[in-house]
Amino acid sequence: MKNLVSTSLFVAAVAIGASAFSPAKPESASSVNKVNKATLVEPAKWSIDKAHSTVKFGVTHLVVSEVEGSFKLFDGSMESTKPDFSDAKINFTVDVNSLNTDNEMRDKHLKSDDFFNAEKFPAMKFQSTSFTPAGGNKYKLAGNLTIRDVTKPVVFDVTYGGTVTTQGKTKLGFKAKTSIDRFDYNLKWNKATEAGGLVVSKDVDLTVNVEMNKA
Numbered sequence: 001m002k003n004l005v006s007t008s009l010f011v012a013a014v015a016i017g018a019s020a021f022s023p024a025k026p027e028s029a030s031s032v033n034k035v036n037k038a039t040l041v042e043p044a045k046w047s048i049d050k051a052h053s054t055v056k057f058g059v060t061h062l063v064v065s066e067v068e069g070s071f072k073l074f075d076g077s078m079e080s081t082k083p084d085f086s087d088a089k090i091n092f093t094v095d096v097n098s099l100n101t102d103n104e105m106r107d108k109h110l111k112s113d114d115f116f117n118a119e120k121f122p123a124m125k126f127q128s129t130s131f132t133p134a135g136g137n138k139y140k141l142a143g144n145l146t147i148r149d150v151t152k153p154v155v156f157d158v159t160y161g162g163t164v165t166t167q168g169k170t171k172l173g174f175k176a177k178t179s180i181d182r183f184d185y186n187l188k189w190n191k192a193t194e195a196g197g198l199v200v201s202k203d204v205d206l207t208v209n210v211e212m213n214k215a
Contacts, residue, residue: 046079058204072098089128138160152180
């Protein structure tokens, strides 16, 4: 009898020890997903305040001066989860038919197949691939720019103007600048001056000033 009791106690002790060192039961996939979803940060969404934004361009004319123009119709958005916007995703579109240089004949020429061919390619598009802090309030905005039927990578130098809350709305401002070679996008019209320079330069400066509203 004494041996039987001793044996029973030994077996019970082994069973308790084994359960103490057994691996914990893994969490189910559904419980893990619930935790992950709970910790996700919803992206902040921003839209263009068109009344306080501009899209402008400038080209050298006859080598000695500069002609400027703008696009009156455009739209864009940004999404970001980080306070420094370093993961921002930015999309922008421009209505080519809204081009304006304050000269009807010149505008008609720019919309023709010599340049934009606005009838066939009515929109310019930009989609970002990265938005990298460059120190202070500066950023490098890289992405793909589509003009006509050509898409090429481009990098904008961006200045962040700040964020403010007014009348219950949160707003921020950016100024983005870059220069492109219009020949790369089949804006092909080319005529030389008597001195040999181009009547209209191949380099086009783009400046985008945007004020954005937080959704």
